[in-house]
Amino acid sequence: MARDPVAGSTPRGDGSGVPVGEGSDALRVGAVSVAEFGRPGLLSYTLTRRSARLQRLLAERHVALLHAHFGVEGTYAAPLARGLRIPLVTTLHGFDVTLSRARLFRSGRISWVNYAIWRDDLLETGASFVCVSEYVRRCALEWGYPDDRLVVLPIGVDVDLIRPAPVVERPRILHVARLVEVKGTADLLRAFAVVRRAVPDAELVLIGAGPLREQLAALAAELGLGDSVRFLGALPYAETLEWMGRSRLLCLPSVTAATGAREGLGMVLLEAAALGRPVVGTEHGGIPEAVTDGVNGFLVAEHDVGGLAERLLALLRDQDLSARLGRAGREMVVERFDLRRQTAKLEALYRSLL
Known part of the structure; x- marks a missing residue:
């Protein structure tokens, strides 16, 4: 690059729009965040999308390109990119192109409302929009994003760090997800109740936190699942990978939420596949781009609890089938x-814009 650092927003999807230093020089450059400017500075930036101090700090670091994750953060980065006269890349992950503008307005979140109001500003300013799946690209087109600046580039998985693990005998199902409607956790609990009757020693482990935690725990109790379901909450990445290795399969039965939100792809699907774990998911969003039915896992229709239970049982009862599908998943990743x-492709995109 002509200048060293690349700045971007963290891929959290929380609508904070808080840029940080990132990229190959991030450790040397250090992070920059409006959160450090105190509550007045953060509030001003959240309301107006502008911070002269933030722009000055980025200019002092000779930032050559901004990369925002999610359209919400891209909308906040647009004024910065124009002020610094540098390219802006925005990665679209899913909710940012599946929720309607009306839903964004009704959310009551200032950053989401700003996204609904100022999206056209992002479309005019953005040099490139990275879509994590073909499905997200189709949604982005429907949302009005420019076809000629859309690039499909899924986030990669470190296949050297995540190595295949032998199939485990224990009939354990793993679900890694934020506990929100779109993840389909309620359907999984209902399907697991069927599984449990057929395989009494089956276990379901849920990793993740979210607003539906108490409601889902109540559903598990209502279904009589007792201690066969474990809610572990949010865990560090390394511990989550360890649980993947100790489970027979991963299940992510995502559904279209009442808000219209849908999955863009789901990194956890790729991480499980890299470990050699088959995946049971739904024909939803970008999931079919990572899971091929009968090849490296199984797909069922949204809310098909019976079909979901049937596919889970097939893998719990047949270790050879689990191993075969797991190997195919590893090869796919x-x-x-x-x-x-994937990183090389992203770097090539950066170079093309500088």
């Missing part, structure tokens, strides 16, 4: 989602 290859 190595071929299509290797982190180094």
